[in-house]
Amino acid sequence: MVEPMRKLHKLRRSIFFTLVLLTTLGATSLLHIVFQKNGITPLELTLLLLYTILFTWISFSFWTAVLGFFTCLTGCDRFSISATAKPFEHDSNQEGLKKTALIMPIYNEEAKRVFAGLKTMAQSLAKTGQINSFDIFILSDTRDPDIWIEEELLWNELRHELEGETAVYYRNRRDNLGRKSGNIADFCERWGSHYEYMIVSDADSLMTGSTLVQMVEMMEHNPQVALIQVPPAPVNRESLFARIQQFASAVYGRIFTAGLNFWQLSESNYWGHNAIIRIEPFIEHCGLPVLPGNQPFGGEILSHDFVEAALLRRAGWEVWLAYDIAGSYEEIPPTLIDYAKRDRRWCQGNLQHLSLIFARGLHPLSRLHLIMGIMSYLASPLWLLFLIVTGVEAYFQSNIETVYFFGDSLFPVWPTYYTVEMTTVLAVTLTMLFLPKILALILVLRQPRVLASHGGAIKVSLSVILESLFSMLLAPVLMLFQSRFVFAIILRRDIGWAEQQRDDHQTGFKEAILAHSGHTLIGFTAGYVTYNYVPSFFWWFVPVLLGLVLSIPLSVYSSSTFLGRKSKQKGLFLIPEETDPPELLNDLYPELHHKDQDGATYNPIQPRSIQAITNPRVHALHTALLSEINYSRKEKHYLEGLSYQYLEDGADSLNKAEMRALLSDKHTLKRLHTMIWSSSALSLNSSQ
């Protein structure tokens, strides 16, 4: 790194950390003054400690937003990574880019959405004239046999459609060793050396062709950079819950990412998708070890992205966040319950990083990224503890009788009131939580085009107020969800939730009661206890109680697509992608509703896995894609047994794992296919 850049890094981080430190010191000092009137009790010391940790956390977020606000206010950050490559022009006669693999690791995802997304991205890439520089890889770890076969059929269709433009490759791993990171590692080991870069895309990711090209150009201009993360904007959802989240991300997200870039610069982070990676250093430095011990802290590294960014940085490579690059999208969970299910997975992955904070040789900022990831989830049980301890402290305080005369003194000692200090502590905390939202709103109001895309000044302001109220109600519910996840993970207990559903759907009351009855009960109990025993605390506690008590209707009604569409009609929570959808998103919709081309052979009643056995086309395509496996004699007997079980007891007698095993061996499959066709031919003949 050159000297001026080194100085810039130091200066920016000094500014940021000084601000965080001073704010935290100021707020905790105020609380300390209040507590020390009669000496600090152990309970007060606990409160002070918790407040310091939590306030530091808020302070980080606050100053990131404030610095991001000023960055956006001045137009742009001239030290951003995007400033190194000029914006992509459609008709530029630029030389061919270095070969890049657009990879999409998938695992039991909705195949139709996956391939529709890939097709629209490829079409957008074709418009840039640079599609020849890209190859597409669908890296399937799918275990579900029906989805597996569906993926193969859709791959064949996509490959056919893009023939002559770009290569589309598909492979399904026999086992999903190392999960997503193992899937990508498998790609790197087998085909990685053919490519200079890989752009990692998630099943619900979308990136415009010009963004993909710009990502490659940024890498070409910066040979010292190993990874560039482009923040994805959440889009395409219609439920009220998701639309509010999309709006929050569109309005507030920009200042946060600009702020992150301000103080992180070349020591940024990787979010797992919508990022470009230089393959050679990735292969050399990002092989993830299996951590010693059992889960949750040992075993395979679940949240690989933070660790990979840290390893690249450890090896001296730069990692950047291209906060100002548009045209990168993702889809978010449509309901509160699905959001919590995703959080459950992420929570475990982040908590596992506890054992990596002190890993040898990591850059201090990489350690901070790991801590920030952990704190995203650990903050919830800490807030919960803080509220409980505050309630207990308030109870003790309310039972202390004021003594005016001490000893033989005839002069009363008037009690000292700390209302000003306490109000200041509260005001500061609330300001730090809500000011970033106001700053983001100011930024929108200043830009006429952006303002129009959010529905105008009144609609966007009203949306911010409603979003703040919604997030206030949501916060205690998420706090309890995340606290439960943290404890369950530490105690190695299974929450027992089904897979997260990605597409829009309404949460039923039954599902909501199952998920939130505990929250409601806690809300009522805490309300009853505080109202009766600490009435002075009750009214302060109402915003938290309200969210918990209303959690069931909140979860049900926020999942409604009807309310989501209604709010859109009313001009609330509008995002630019809704008011003026980019071509990429417009193209996706017809693709999702595109009819199967193989209408002649497609039987919607027959599952795809059965078609792979009986339908000549599906069978041949699937068999051609299978690789040769050397089975042991025992395994061969097992497979033969499965094929006879299929013939005699029907497909329903096989579970998904057995069906997958049957579909994995081309020889067994071919034999079974012949047997089925021969016997049906003979039965046809004998019946005539």
Next chain:
Amino acid sequence: MEQVSKTSDYYCKNCSAPLMHTQPQYSKSTNPEDYQCNLVERTKLWDEIESIVKHYLQSSGIGDQFRIDDLTQRVMFQSKPFVANNTEHELVQYAIQTAQALVLEHYSVMCAHNTTPGEQPTAMQVQDLEVWPSPPRHYLQSLNSIFSSVRMAIVKRR
């Protein structure tokens, strides 16, 4: 099932199956034009098989009607040696297998595209993430053992 590789100078006039002189079930006319299978029902079976093969190839989506007809004839021709001395089941099975092989060949050629650009094995370098320095590691181990003790206590209580 092995393919019959016997050659013959005589063919059944109904189904064109190659016939063996030595086999008693065939007529012993000196005129080859009179030769026919004794198993008359095989003719009917032959038609059935042809229609099944055609249906199979149509379902396989490997081409237009012209190609399907052509491939059907190929399959039927390759199955001829089986007519004479195999059971019905074997005959049907062979025809299906032949059609299956043709379809599979078509898809294998198409999917060969999927295996390019060719694998070039490059091993990912597994990194050392050993915790350092030792005091925090020791601390984490202690923390882990505290969590384990808490967990055990809760489990025991249950």
